[in-house]
Amino acid sequence: MAGAQDEIEALIALMARLPGLGPRSARRAVLQLIRRRTQLMEPLARAMAHVAETAQDCPMCGNISLGGLCEICADPARATGEICVVEDVADLWAMERGHAFKGRYHVLGGLLSALDAVGPEELGIPRLIERVRTEATREVIVALNATVEGQTTAHYIAEALEESGTAVTGLAQGVPIGGELDYLDDGTIQAALRARHSL
Amino acid sequence: MAGAQDEIEALIALMARLPGLGPRSARRAVLQLIRRRTQLMEPLARAMAHVAETAQDCPMCGNISLGGLCEICADPARATGEICVVEDVADLWAMERGHAFKGRYHVLGGLLSALDAVGPEELGIPRLIERVRTEATREVIVALNATVEGQTTAHYIAEALEESGTAVTGLAQGVPIGGELDYLDDGTIQAALRARHSL
Ligand SMILES: [Zn+2]
Ligand SMILES: [Zn+2]
Numbered sequence: 001m002a003g004a005q006d007e008i009e010a011l012i013a014l015m016a017r018l019p020g021l022g023p024r025s026a027r028r029a030v031l032q033l034i035r036r037r038t039q040l041m042e043p044l045a046r047a048m049a050h051v052a053e054t055a056q057d058c059p060m061c062g063n064i065s066l067g068g069l070c071e072i073c074a075d076p077a078r079a080t081g082e083i084c085v086v087e088d089v090a091d092l093w094a095m096e097r098g099h100a101f102k103g104r105y106h107v108l109g110g111l112l113s114a115l116d117a118v119g120p121e122e123l124g125i126p127r128l129i130e131r132v133r134t135e136a137t138r139e140v141i142v143a144l145n146a147t148v149e150g151q152t153t154a155h156y157i158a159e160a161l162e163e164s165g166t167a168v169t170g171l172a173q174g175v176p177i178g179g180e181l182d183y184l185d186d187g188t189i190q191a192a193l194r195a196r197h198s199l
Numbered sequence: 200m201a202g203a204q205d206e207i208e209a210l211i212a213l214m215a216r217l218p219g220l221g222p223r224s225a226r227r228a229v230l231q232l233i234r235r236r237t238q239l240m241e242p243l244a245r246a247m248a249h250v251a252e253t254a255q256d257c258p259m260c261g262n263i264s265l266g267g268l269c270e271i272c273a274d275p276a277r278a279t280g281e282i283c284v285v286e287d288v289a290d291l292w293a294m295e296r297g298h299a300f301k302g303r304y305h306v307l308g309g310l311l312s313a314l315d316a317v318g319p320e321e322l323g324i325p326r327l328i329e330r331v332r333t334e335a336t337r338e339v340i341v342a343l344n345a346t347v348e349g350q351t352t353a354h355y356i357a358e359a360l361e362e363s364g365t366a367v368t369g370l371a372q373g374v375p376i377g378g379e380l381d382y383l384d385d386g387t388i389q390a391a392l393r394a395r396h397s398l
């Protein structure tokens with residue numbers, strides 16, 4: 001039937017756009033999908049379509065939600081007095097895997113960057129300041145990568161919250177210079193959270 | 200909303216079953232999908248659902264088809280006098296990338312293995328013998344991996360076709376000992392096809 005190879009090639013090209021899959025591994029992945037279409041390809045297509053249709057940003061913290069507040073913001077067991085500021089959802093997931101933080105999050109969606117014209121407004125920092133006030137936050141833990149932009153953003157947030165009287169802390173030992181949170185093991189994240197210090 | 204994280208975790212677990220993606224890279228892939236849901240996740244889900252629904256084995260050669268004969272068997276420009284025997288569809292694609300073979304294929308779907316109780320019947324070898332007879336095939340090119348099982352299967356096919364009078368050849372130079380076709384560059388496949396020899 002005409003076009004079949006084109007449709008499969010189109011599927012391979014889409015798969016190859018995923019991080020971690022090149023053209024060759026995308027081809028192998030698609031063959032594997034077709035071989036296991038009932039057990040793997042159909043459930044994967046359904047799960048993907050469902051998440052694509054329902055995923056949205058949590059209006060409170062910026063985490064992924066499948067409708068309304070995310071599971072963390074909607075969980076009454078999570079402390080409201082502590083907010084952990086992360087760059088993106090991958091870092092929020094890394095923090096959650098550490099099982100050490102029991103408060104709520106604020107996802108910036110990026111870092112301050114003069115070069116890329118990313119300012120405090122784009123990162124929702126005014127909204128963070130507003131949350132700190134209305135939620136009577138005792139502590140803001142700034143959990144950003146130990147890169148120049150991460151530390152610049154952390155210091156900006158510390159200064160912006162100075163007159164709120166809220167403690168602003170940062171992750172301490174365990175985050176290597178230039179290292180990225182999402183690649184750390186769970187134990188390192190736990191240690192860094194325990195040893196957090198005032199900024 | 201309750202269950203959102205579970206649904207995303209289920210999607211990650213499905214993605215992690217693809218070759219080339221571990222749990223960590225599956226997580227990164229899913230985050231990337233959610234970030235780019237309109238440009239990437241929705242088209243991918245649609246393409247996957249469509250291929251999952253329509254993909255089937257070509258009733259003639261065993262290649263993947265999206266309904267009826269595959270594109271190669273349905274193409275009147277492909278020579279009917281030559282059949283290239285390959286282990287699986289990945290190897291068929293590797294041959295096609297070489298652009299050197301203009302005939303048709305026979306996909307075995309495996310190799311002879313006493314250990315795994317895979318005999319000639321499971322590989323469709325009686326059907327291959329029947330095709331050689333009805334299609335008046337001049338040459339059967341056995342393009343199997345240079346492994347023990349590959350070579351055992353090749354010799355079995357050569358013997359089974361002996362009384363048909365059809366030439367049975369094998370890929371020659373360029374296929375390294377223990378090497379797998381799907382990992383070869385296109386030039387090597389072309390050279391091996393040109394230098395094919397009688398089995
Ligand atoms: Zn939230
Ligand atoms: Zn076919």
